[in-house]
Amino acid sequence: xxxxxxxxxxxxxxxxxxxxxxxxxxxxxxxxxxxxxxxxxxxxxxxxxxxxxxxxxxxxxxxxxxxxxxxxxxxxxxxxxxxxxxxxxxxxxxxxxxxxxxxxxxxxxxxxxxxxxxxxxxxxxxxxxxxxxxxxxxxxxxxxxxxxxxxxxxxxxxxxxxxxxxxxxxxxxxxxxxxxxxxxxxxxxxxxxxxxxxxxxxxxxxxxxxxxxxxxxxxxxxxxxxxxxxxxxxxxxxxxxxxxxxxxxxxx
Amino acid sequence: xxxxxxxxxxxxxxxxxxxxxxxxxxxxxxxxxxxxxxxxxxxxxxxxxxxxxxxxxxxxxxxxxxxxxxxxxxxxxxxxxxxxxxxxxxxxxxxxxxxxxxxxxxxxxxxxxxxxxxxxxxxxxxxxxxxxxxxxxxxxxxxxxxxxxxxxxxxxxxxxxxxxxxxxxxxxxxxxxxxxxxxxxxxxxxxxxxxxxxxxxxxxxxxxxxxxxxxxxxx
Numbered sequence: 363x364x365x366x367x368x369x370x371x372x373x374x375x376x377x378x379x380x381x382x383x384x385x386x387x388x389x390x391x392x393x394x395x396x397x398x399x400x401x402x403x404x405x406x407x408x409x410x411x412x413x414x415x416x417x418x419x420x421x422x423x424x425x426x427x428x429x430x431x432x433x434x435x436x437x438x439x440x441x442x443x444x445x446x447x448x449x450x451x452x453x454x455x456x457x458x459x460x461x462x463x464x465x466x467x468x469x470x471x472x473x474x475x476x477x478x479x480x481x482x483x484x485x486x487x488x489x490x491x492x493x494x495x496x497x498x499x500x501x502x503x504x505x506x507x508x509x510x511x512x513x514x515x516x517x518x519x520x521x522x523x524x525x526x527x528x529x530x531x532x533x534x535x536x537x538x539x540x541x542x543x544x545x546x547x548x549x550x551x552x553x554x555x556x557x558x559x560x561x562x563x564x565x566x567x568x569x570x571x572x573x574x575x576x577x578x579x580x581x582x583x584x585x586x587x588x589x590x591x592x593x594x595x596x597x598x599x600x601x602x603x604x605x606x607x608x609x610x611x612x613x614x
Numbered sequence: 615x616x617x618x619x620x621x622x623x624x625x626x627x628x629x630x631x632x633x634x635x636x637x638x639x640x641x642x643x644x645x646x647x648x649x650x651x652x653x654x655x656x657x658x659x660x661x662x663x664x665x666x667x668x669x670x671x672x673x674x675x676x677x678x679x680x681x682x683x684x685x686x687x688x689x690x691x692x693x694x695x696x697x698x699x700x701x702x703x704x705x706x707x708x709x710x711x712x713x714x715x716x717x718x719x720x721x722x723x724x725x726x727x728x729x730x731x732x733x734x735x736x737x738x739x740x741x742x743x744x745x746x747x748x749x750x751x752x753x754x755x756x757x758x759x760x761x762x763x764x765x766x767x768x769x770x771x772x773x774x775x776x777x778x779x780x781x782x783x784x785x786x787x788x789x790x791x792x793x794x795x796x797x798x799x800x801x802x803x804x805x806x807x808x809x810x811x812x813x814x815x816x817x818x819x820x821x822x823x824x825x826x827x828x829x830x831x832x833x
Contacts, residue, residue: 426671426678430664441696443738447689454682496734497685607726608679 373606376613381594385469389476392510395520396571404579417464421475427452442487450497482556500600506589509566514551623703629716630748631789633764639748640712654708659765662693678772680725687718708812721766724789744811747802
């Protein structure tokens with residue numbers, strides 16, 4: 363169906379007009395074993411019980427890009443740059459096909475990891491932060507970033523209790539260690555250091571992931587209830603204009 | 615083979631607004647180089663198979679954006695650099711990267727991306743010793759813009775299915791205009807100049823110039 367072209371000033375107006383009714387974007391970040399997925403399930407169930415429409419998006423789950431990444435991970439042939447670029451493509455696809463349409467329709471979106479996971483892991487692989495940020499530009503900024511803080515020892519212990527870390531997850535491609543767990547301990551230490559730095563720069567809200575699950579959930583509820591929206595026209599205008607230009611039916 | 619590692623290799627980029635023209639030009643440059651005793655190979659688009667695999671996806675689910683395609687192009691280029699371009703350079707060979715950076719930027723600009731962003735994403739790519747910019751040739755009868763022909767054709771096919779409906783002609787004319795501006799700024803070289811530059815390099819290396827060797831790239 364042909365839709366009349368909407369000019370950029372009109373798009374900016376459409377974005378400002380939609381902002382009060384759009385959904386909240388919440389990002390959960392933290393190392394493996396911090397309990398992000400458990401907290402996401404609890405929050406999702408609670409928000410639904412409160413009458414909210416909720417959509418969740420997991421890291422590296424784009425139906426188009428995930429198979430491309432999985433095949434190459436199995437062969438262990440990815441360089442740090444390829445790994446990073448493919449995850450950025452996966453993120454872009456989910457942002458444009460899942461996250462933005464849901465937010466625009468007024469649904470709450472909970473992202474089980476957002477771009478900060480990529481920034482920390484890829485920076486720990488030795489890539490420049492400036493280049494990494496470019497891969498994710500232009501960005502839709504989350505309204506709330508909840509960082510489930512956990513030390514490297516606790517993260518390693520929790521992961522080891524359930525499974526052996528996978529090759530790229532344990533950073534074996536950069537540490538060169540044969541033992542996945544030893545590699546994970548070394549790698550996650552760097553990742554957590556980067557998370558702590560990003561937490562300051564991007565104003566993450568910290569939740570102590572060593573607390574009891576219910577206590578964390580209570581804290582997350584309070585954070586979501588008091589979350590202040592980051593105004594779209596101020597924080598995410600470029601990304602939205604680009605998306606609406608390609609989806610004029612949404613702006614109409 | 616030990617002498618090969620001490621020779622400096624040479625990277626030649628061939629870029630254009632249509633994949634078919636880029637491939638044809640790269641083949642022509644390679645033939646000319648080989649006929650003059652210069653050992654060379656061609657590195658082509660989608661050596662990693664990323665786009666080939668993407669095109670196998672269910673057409674209904676194949677909703678992509680220009681930025682996503684640029685990121686995949688960059689991932690493919692990293693693969694080509696690692697497996698084709700850098701090994702050839704390390705072995706002292708002349709390697710023709712067809713396409714390289716300018717194609718991605720031109721196609722990106724054509725579909726509405728800022729040139730600076732595409733250039734930034736691809737900033738890991740080494741500078742080419744020489745660049746050949748192709749002109750669009752008249753298409754023969756029965757020619758179809760199959761997405762497997764090249765990056766530009768692939769983008770046109772995939773983005774054409776987007777809700778906004780990419781205006782293919784407009785996108786191509788913007789890409790052509792960007793390449794023309796690059797050529798006008800003196801970025802491109804003539805075929806003759808490229809052959810001369812590659813031969814000079816080979817002679818400087820003091821080689822006995824092993825002639826034809828099988829291309830390392832996929833077809």
